[in-house]
Amino acid sequence: MGLAKRIIPCLDVDRGRVVKGVKFVEIRDAGDPVEIARRYDEQGADEITFLDITASSDDRETLVHVVEQVASQVFIPLTVGGGIRTLDDVRRMLNAGADKVSINTAAIARPEFVREAAERFGNQCIVVAIDAKAVHQPGESPRWEIFTHGGRRPTGIDAVEWARRMNAYGAGEILLTSMDRDGTKRGFDLELTRAISEATTIPIIASGGVGTLDHLADGILLGKADAVLAASIFHFAEYTIEQAKRHLRARGIEVRL
Amino acid sequence: MTSIAIIDYGMGNLRSVAKALEHVAPRARVIVTQNHHDILQADRVVFPGQGSIRDCMRELAHWNLVEVVRDAALGKPFLGLCLGPQALLDFSEENDGVAGLGVLPGRVIRFSDPRDPASGERLKVPHMGWNQVRQASDHPLWRGIPQDSRFYFVHSYYPRPADATLVVGWTRYGFEFASAIARDNIFAVQFHPEKSAQAGLRLLANFAAWNP
Numbered sequence: 001m002g003l004a005k006r007i008i009p010c011l012d013v014d015r016g017r018v019v020k021g022v023k024f025v026e027i028r029d030a031g032d033p034v035e036i037a038r039r040y041d042e043q044g045a046d047e048i049t050f051l052d053i054t055a056s057s058d059d060r061e062t063l064v065h066v067v068e069q070v071a072s073q074v075f076i077p078l079t080v081g082g083g084i085r086t087l088d089d090v091r092r093m094l095n096a097g098a099d100k101v102s103i104n105t106a107a108i109a110r111p112e113f114v115r116e117a118a119e120r121f122g123n124q125c126i127v128v129a130i131d132a133k134a135v136h137q138p139g140e141s142p143r144w145e146i147f148t149h150g151g152r153r154p155t156g157i158d159a160v161e162w163a164r165r166m167n168a169y170g171a172g173e174i175l176l177t178s179m180d181r182d183g184t185k186r187g188f189d190l191e192l193t194r195a196i197s198e199a200t201t202i203p204i205i206a207s208g209g210v211g212t213l214d215h216l217a218d219g220i221l222l223g224k225a226d227a228v229l230a231a232s233i234f235h236f237a238e239y240t241i242e243q244a245k246r247h248l249r250a251r252g253i254e255v256r257l
Numbered sequence: 258m259t260s261i262a263i264i265d266y267g268m269g270n271l272r273s274v275a276k277a278l279e280h281v282a283p284r285a286r287v288i289v290t291q292n293h294h295d296i297l298q299a300d301r302v303v304f305p306g307q308g309s310i311r312d313c314m315r316e317l318a319h320w321n322l323v324e325v326v327r328d329a330a331l332g333k334p335f336l337g338l339c340l341g342p343q344a345l346l347d348f349s350e351e352n353d354g355v356a357g358l359g360v361l362p363g364r365v366i367r368f369s370d371p372r373d374p375a376s377g378e379r380l381k382v383p384h385m386g387w388n389q390v391r392q393a394s395d396h397p398l399w400r401g402i403p404q405d406s407r408f409y410f411v412h413s414y415y416p417r418p419a420d421a422t423l424v425v426g427w428t429r430y431g432f433e434f435a436s437a438i439a440r441d442n443i444f445a446v447q448f449h450p451e452k453s454a455q456a457g458l459r460l461l462a463n464f465a466a467w468n469p
Contacts, residue, residue: 001389003380041454075454077411099273099452122309201381204381
């Protein structure tokens with residue numbers, strides 16, 4: 001008995017609306033973030049992550065209102081990512097009711113931003129998102145590099161080194177996405193997940209590639225992740241969060257049920 | 258109608274705490290305030306906190322709230338959340354050592370390389386996520402909450418009261434630490450009831466109706 005491994009559904013939000021079509025039974029409005037978040041809470045989600053994919057920064061303000069509405073009705077932790085670039089962005093999201101913010105490209109542009117945000121708001125609310133791709137050739141020892149712009153732009157930064165550095169700068173958690181696996185439904189990059197988990201002292205959320213419930217369990221048992229994040233398997237009602245948790249429990253993983 | 262003051266001293270997001278209280282006690286008047294008069298006049302007081310203990314104590318001093326918090330903790334129903342219980346103790350190891358309010362005897366200690374007692378595996382710090390609380394007494398704030406319910410935690414330091422009889426809830430993370438402490442009108446929890454779904458909302462509802 002002890003700390004449960006977490007399951008975190010992730011919602012993409014564009015101008016205040018959930019996109020990539022969430023398909024719950026009996027949902028009145030498939031794009032309403034409040035209604036969807038409430039469903040996930042009822043199913044037993046341990047946290048909810050909102051990823052803002054709004055292209056124009058003028059429209060970003062809408063996410064603040066979304067977070068305010070969700071936070072006044074859903075009483076589990078909320079993480080917000082996408083477009084967090086300044087201390088003021090962090091403050092606005094936390095004041096709106098987010099518990100954590102996820103920082104990605106702004107950390108690469110200026111790593112000190114992570115240190116400043118952790119010092120100002122506490123490391124418990126600073127998540128560093130890492131998008132990594134394998135860059136080793138067959139036969140070489142494994143190596144992953146950070147990519148930006150949806151996996152298109154290499155940075156030359158070693159992912160394991162970067163994770164260690166962000167840990168030292170005060171990140172409270174790492175959201176790790178394998179850009180090789182994202183959208184493939186072939187499962188997490190377990191080798192990458194394990195390498196990052198073992199190189200750091202903070203919790204790791206595995207992301208990218210979940211297609212089955214066994215993938216979730218493997219991320220925890222083999223990848224040593226502390227939490228697993230998924231989108232499509234939950235959104236398209238292939239599985240409920242509760243089914244996923246029962247599956248993890250059957251594989252010997254402690255969950256909140 | 259009861260009034261509940263949530264002490265706002267610039268340490269973290271209090272909106273969620275206020276919303277959760279409004280949700281469970283729709284007839285209560287919930288105010289987020291740093292006004293001394295409002296805090297001292299309220300029927301109940303919530304003392305939250307996030308971030309580092311050094312900043313927490315500095316901000317309390319900056320807003321002249323040290324004595325106000327001590328006063329509020331003397332008589333009326335008083336709920337400490339997260340950093341709240343840590344600030345109530347005498348001393349914290351964090352930031353090279355910081356004196357607390359000394360309302361309750363004890364210290365705050367860092368999780369130092371915690372390990373799973375069974376596997377020996379290293380545990381991550383911060384202690385983040387849903388963990389169980391073993392209720393050590395039948396305190397009114399536990400009413401209706403099943404034994405060993407899970408609550409949401411996120412912290413790197415934990416309270417160690419000098420007097421074990423103050424502990425009303427224990428949580429295991431490599432070893433057992435005090436996740437809930439209480440004395441008379443004070444109840445203080447290391448976890449976040451406002452983020453702990455049904456169990457947390459029940460605790461807040463119990464607080465809104467508590468008459469110690």
